[in-house]
Amino acid sequence: MTPASNELAPTLSISTISAPPIRERVNAGLARAKDKGVRLGRRPVKPEVEARIRALKADGMGILKIGRTLGVGRSVVQRVLVAA
Numbered sequence: 001m002t003p004a005s006n007e008l009a010p011t012l013s014i015s016t017i018s019a020p021p022i023r024e025r026v027n028a029g030l031a032r033a034k035d036k037g038v039r040l041g042r043r044p045v046k047p048e049v050e051a052r053i054r055a056l057k058a059d060g061m062g063i064l065k066i067g068r069t070l071g072v073g074r075s076v077v078q079r080v081l082v083a084a
Contacts, residue, residue, distance in 0.1 A: 045072070045080055053080045 056066045
């Protein structure tokens with residue numbers, strides 16, 4: 001083993017030991033939030049925006065330009081078009 005790997009070995013073993021308890025706490029927190037009725041995940045795209053995205057794409061506009069025109073991200077435009 002190299003000196004660098006000798007230094008990293010203790011750090012890596014500690015992180016693998018602490019990962020399961022962290023995962024348990026995160027999952028417990030998510031379950032608590034769901035019980036309270038908190039909506040998790042991405043915000044839904046408004047139907048008007050979805051319709052406008054599809055119309056602009058049908059008119060031949062590119063994904064980046066659609067996003068800039070409507071004030072939404074490129075990934076939002078791509079998600080709407082893939083779901084269509």
